[in-house]
Each structure stands twice: as C-alpha cells, then as structure tokens.
Amino acid sequence: MGWSLFMQHLVNAISLGFVFGLVAVGYALVYGVVKLVNFAHGDVFMMAAYFMFYASVLFGFPWLAAVIFGVVMTALLGVGIEKVAYRPLRKYPRINSLVSSIGMSFLLQNFAVVVFGGIQRSFPVPEMMRKTIILGEVRIQAVSIYTIVFSILMVLLLTFILQKTKIGLAMRILSTDFDTARLMGINVDNTISFTFALGSALAAVSAVFYALRYPQIFPFMGQYPGSRAFIAAVVGGIGSIKGALIGGFLLGMLTVLLPAAFPEYSGYREALIFALLVIVLVFKPNGLFGQEAGEKA
Amino acid sequence: MLEITDLHVYYGGIHAIKGISMKVEEGRIISLIGANGAGKSTTLRTICGLKEATKGSIKYEDAELTKLDTSEIVKRGITMVPEGRRIFPNLTTYENLVAGAYLRKDKEEMRKDLEYIYGLFPVLKERETQRAGTLSGGEQQMLAIGRALMSKPKLLLFDEPSLGLAPVLVKEVFQMIRRIHNDGVTILLVEQNAYEALKLCDYGYVLETGSIVLQGTGKELLEDERVKKAYLGG
Ligand SMILES: Nc1ncnc2c1ncn2[C@@H]1O[C@H](COP(=O)(O)OP(=O)(O)O)[C@@H](O)[C@H]1O
Ligand SMILES: [Mg+2]
Numbered sequence: 001m002g003w004s005l006f007m008q009h010l011v012n013a014i015s016l017g018f019v020f021g022l023v024a025v026g027y028a029l030v031y032g033v034v035k036l037v038n039f040a041h042g043d044v045f046m047m048a049a050y051f052m053f054y055a056s057v058l059f060g061f062p063w064l065a066a067v068i069f070g071v072v073m074t075a076l077l078g079v080g081i082e083k084v085a086y087r088p089l090r091k092y093p094r095i096n097s098l099v100s101s102i103g104m105s106f107l108l109q110n111f112a113v114v115v116f117g118g119i120q121r122s123f124p125v126p127e128m129m130r131k132t133i134i135l136g137e138v139r140i141q142a143v144s145i146y147t148i149v150f151s152i153l154m155v156l157l158l159t160f161i162l163q164k165t166k167i168g169l170a171m172r173i174l175s176t177d178f179d180t181a182r183l184m185g186i187n188v189d190n191t192i193s194f195t196f197a198l199g200s201a202l203a204a205v206s207a208v209f210y211a212l213r214y215p216q217i218f219p220f221m222g223q224y225p226g227s228r229a230f231i232a233a234v235v236g237g238i239g240s241i242k243g244a245l246i247g248g249f250l251l252g253m254l255t256v257l258l259p260a261a262f263p264e265y266s267g268y269r270e271a272l273i274f275a276l277l278v279i280v281l282v283f284k285p286n287g288l289f290g291q292e293a294g295e296k297a
Numbered sequence: 298m299l300e301i302t303d304l305h306v307y308y309g310g311i312h313a314i315k316g317i318s319m320k321v322e323e324g325r326i327i328s329l330i331g332a333n334g335a336g337k338s339t340t341l342r343t344i345c346g347l348k349e350a351t352k353g354s355i356k357y358e359d360a361e362l363t364k365l366d367t368s369e370i371v372k373r374g375i376t377m378v379p380e381g382r383r384i385f386p387n388l389t390t391y392e393n394l395v396a397g398a399y400l401r402k403d404k405e406e407m408r409k410d411l412e413y414i415y416g417l418f419p420v421l422k423e424r425e426t427q428r429a430g431t432l433s434g435g436e437q438q439m440l441a442i443g444r445a446l447m448s449k450p451k452l453l454l455f456d457e458p459s460l461g462l463a464p465v466l467v468k469e470v471f472q473m474i475r476r477i478h479n480d481g482v483t484i485l486l487v488e489q490n491a492y493e494a495l496k497l498c499d500y501g502y503v504l505e506t507g508s509i510v511l512q513g514t515g516k517e518l519l520e521d522e523r524v525k526k527a528y529l530g531g
Binding site: 166169170172173175176177179180182183184185186187 | 342345346347367368371372376377379383385386387388392395396397399400444448
C-alpha cells in the first residue's frame with residue numbers, strides 16, 4: 001500500500017473510530033452512572049437518523065435545523081426510555097433492567113418497521129459533505145474531516161461537562177454511591193435523566209455522521225454500530241469514558257485498516273477483529289481502562 | 298431543635314425501629330449508643346430521609362422531616378457523616394469537599410468555610426488534588442467530616458466516626474467533634490465506643506433491638522450499672 005493510499009485509509013479509519021467511539025461513550029455514561037448496559041442504545045441511534053430524515057424530507061427543515069431537531073428529539077427519547085423502562089425497575093436486581101433494555105430495543109426496531117416502513121430511505125446529504133478534498137495525491141472525503149472535527153468538539157464538550165459543571169460532578173458522584181449522593185443534596189432522578197439525554201444526544205451526533213457515510217437508513221441500522229460500540233465500551237473498560245473512546249477508535253481502525261492491509265483476507269475481517277478483542281480481554285479482563293474490582297470503595 | 302416521636306421503621310418484614318422517641322436540643326451533643334444491629338444507623342438514615350418511616354414523626358424546627366426529600370432536609374441544615382465514611386474515591390479531595398456544598402450558591406461564604414475546614418484538617422489541604430481513594434483511613438474520616446461541614450449544617454449526625462480507626466486517631470476524632478460543637482453545631486453522635494461517646498455528650502440514649510431502653514445525662518449513663526455491664530466492659 002502506497003503512502004497516499006495509507007493516508008486515505010487512515011483518515012477514514014479515524015472518522016469511523018470516532019463514530020463508534022461516540023456511540024460507545026453513550027454506553028459508558030449510562031453504565032457508569034446506573035450500572036446498566038442499555039441494549040436499546042443502538043436503536044436510539046437509529047431513531048436519531050429517522051428524526052433527522054423526517055424533519056428534512058417531510059417537514060422541509062433546512063439540513064442543519066433538521067440535525068439539531070434530531071439531536072434534541074433523540075435526547076428526549078433517551079430520557080423517556082429511562083423513565084418508562086428502567087426507572088420503575090431501579091429497586092430490583094439489575095438483570096431486570098437489562099431484560100427491559102433488550103425489550104426496548106425490539107420495541108424501537110419494530111416501531112420503526114411499522115411506522116417508518118421496512119424499506120431503506122435516503123438520508124439527505126448536503127453538498128458540502130459530498131466533496132472530496134485533494135491534497136497532492138491524497139483524496140479525502142470531506143465528511144471524514146467533518147466527522148473528526150465535530151467528534152473532537154463533542155469529546156471536549158463532554159469533558160467540560162463532566163469535569164467543570166455541577167451536573168457533571170453529580171454524575172461522577174452517582175457512579176459511586178446513590179445514597180451519599182442524596183446526602184449531598186443531589187437529585188438522583190434528574191441526574192440520571194440528564195445522563196440519558198447526554199448519551200442519546202451523542203448517539204444522535206454520531207448517527208448524523210454514520211448516515212452521511214452510509215446514507216441508506218433502515219429500522220435495523222442501529223444494530224451494527226450499536227453492537228460495535230458496545231464491544232468497544234467493553235474492550236475499553238465498561239463505564240470508562242476514555243476507554244469507550246479508545247475502544248471505539250481501535251474498532252474503527254481495525255474495521256478499515258485490516259481489510260485494507262490484507263485484502264486477500266478481507267472476508268475474515270470480523271473473525272480477525274474479534275480474535276484481537278478476545279486477546280485484549282484475556283490479558284485485561286476489565287478492559288483497557290476498566291477499574292480493578294477492588295478499587296471501588 | 299429535633300424531636301422524634303414514636304418512630305417505626307421497617308425493612309420489608311423486619312421491624313428495625315420500634316417506636317422510639319428522642320429529643321435533640323439546639324447547642325447540645327446527644328449520643329445514641331447500642332450494639333451492632335440495634336438500629337442506630339437506621340435512625341440516622343431516617344432522619345436524613347434516606348430511609349422512609351412507616352409511622353411516627355420527626356419534627357425539625359417547623360418541618361416534618363418524614364415528608365421531605367433528603368435534598369430538602371440538607372437544605373434545612375441537617376447532614377450526616379455516614380458510617381464507613383463513604384467518601385467519593387474517584388474524586389479529588391477538593392472535589393469531595395465541593396460536593397458537600399452541592400446545594401449552596403454563596404461562593405464567598407463557601408470559600409471561607411473551605412479555609413475553616415483546611416484549618417481544622419491541614420492534611421486535607423496537602424492532599425487537595427489527590428484522589429480521595431488514595432487517602433489513609435484517618436484522612437478519609439477527616440474528609441468525610443469536612444465534606445459534611447461544607448453544607449454548613451446546623452445539626453450534624455455522626456454514624457460511628459471512630460469505627461476502624463487506630464486509638465490515637467479515635468481520640469483526635471472525638472476532639473474534633475467537640476471543636477465543631479464549640480463552633481456552634483449541634484451534634485447527634487452514634488457510637489459503639491460508648492465510653493468516649495458518653496464522656497463527650499450532654500445527654501444520651503441507649504438503643505437495644507429497635508427500642509430505647511435507657512436515657513440520661515452522659516454522666517448518669519456512665520455510672521449506670523446496666524450500661525457499665527453491657528457497653529463499658531464491666
Ligand atoms: N438494608 C437493609 N435491609 C434489611 N435489613 C436491614 C437493612 N439495614 C439494616 N437492617 C436491619 O435493621 C436492623 C438495624 O440495623 P442498623 O440500623 O444498621 O443497626 P446499627 O447501625 O445499630 O448497627 C438490623 O437488624 C439490620 O439487620
Ligand atoms: Mg450502623
């Protein structure tokens with residue numbers, strides 16, 4: 001592989017890595033705070049694409065307005081799902097919420113089939129996202145650059161919220177201890193709602209860039225990035241934001257670079273990726289940035 | 298200041314608190330002693346609204362605490378140093394202290410209180426940017442006390458602050474409680490270390506399997522034969 005081709009693949013890999021990473025952060029945020037693997041997260045991602053699609057195609061919103069509308073609606077959807085499907089189960093064993101999240105996943109997929117239809121729709125791609133940037137011999141899709149830039153902005157914003165704001169402090173406190181959080185005067189329900197809103201909004205942002213890459217949207221489109229991101233979150237160390245991002249990154253890299261480097265084996269891509277991930281987990285059972293079981297007091 | 302009347306608390310079918318009544322007057326140190334499982338923590342957790350009461354009342358100033366959320370109760374000036382310290386291990390020492398002031402908006406006053414707490418516990422200042430999980434047991438107890446003080450409580454509940462500490466640190470913790478009391482905070486102290494608690498308090502209650510079986514001034518209880526036998530090792 002020549003240098004320029006390698007650069008093209010690399011940019012492509014980084015941008016896909018960010019897409020997986022941002023979705024993985026949604027899993028990590030929710031897991032970190034309520035210790036729940038939210039299996040409906042990938043389907044929330046799918047709903048985001050449809051919100052944007054309908055806002056643009058049906059209601060004629062300008063593209064950017066449709067995206068913002070989609071992000072807001074998705075955040076509200078995340079909050080609603082938590083209220084309806086997880087909050088009533090919070091006092092029961094965690095497995096109940098887990099099953100509920102799997103049910104919610106099926107519910108959203110089937111809702112989408114019935115209401116939006118099973119056929120693929122074309123996600124609107126604005127002109128500026130279709131461009132190819134040519135730097136010497138390197139040809140880069142504009143959408144890859146936008147994905148990388150906006151994802152970095154999202155990560156910075158998330159870091160700011162977690163480290164510098166009161167609600168971020170509340171989220172970090174909730175991840176260790178609900179009762180003591182209450183003693184500080186933290187409103188546990190509101191903080192959990194905010195966590196779902198934030199995780200879902202990040203899923204919506206990544207859904208935009210995913211749909212710009214693969215503009216055919218359909219009710220099951222959330223399964224692939226959702227499961228990838230879930231694996232990324234586990235490899236990174238479930239509950240760790242940094243781990244989720246790096247796990248997503250690793251998966252994006254492998255997904256793009258493995259078949260590029262070994263085209264003759266590209267049919268084995270999935271097998272190779274998962275073999276590598278199993279190896280990571282054998283040596284780091286808590287994931288790359290997971291906490292040792294004994295570390296939490 | 299605080300008046301508990303005929304309080305009953307259940308965990309499912311377990312009747313943990315069986316109709317206790319007690320009083321905490323402003324400016325006092327009150328202690329509640331009893332063996333493991335007597336219901337001491339449950340009493341404190343119910344005062345803070347972390348556990349719901351089944352029956353009875355907890356009056357504080359003009360409010361009925363059994364009807365309020367924990368955040369409302371904290372806002373009114375009650376907080377607790379919980380059993381086992383419960384500091385936030387992944388946050389820094391400083392962030393733990395800020396967490397204690399979560400409901401406050403008076404930035405200037407908060408800064409003064411932080412200085413006051415650093416004055417009480419200079420080691421917390423030294424450990425300001427360190428993850429709280431890396432602090433020693435004694436330092437974590439100081440942090441838990443400092444964090445509680447950051448909410449500017451009028452009534453401070455302590456749940457076994459001496460638990461698991463070396464004897465020299467136990468002394469220090471009890472001195473600190475006296476100092477905080479002298480600075481104007483009313484104290485309700487739960488302890489298994491009955492001797493130190495009774496020495497420190499103005500008035501004490503003895504809890505046994507969910508009922509108050511004895512009460513009196515600290516001096517009276519220290520001299521009581523039953524207390525001596527059951528709680529003072531002789
Ligand atoms: N979360 C709980 N679930 C069920 N029973 C509990 C729970 N917490 C405490 N208890 C029971 O309530 C009683 C009082 O406990 P507690 O208030 O912790 O006592 P103490 O603080 O005096 O050691 C004990 O019998 C204990 O087993
Ligand atoms: Mg106890």
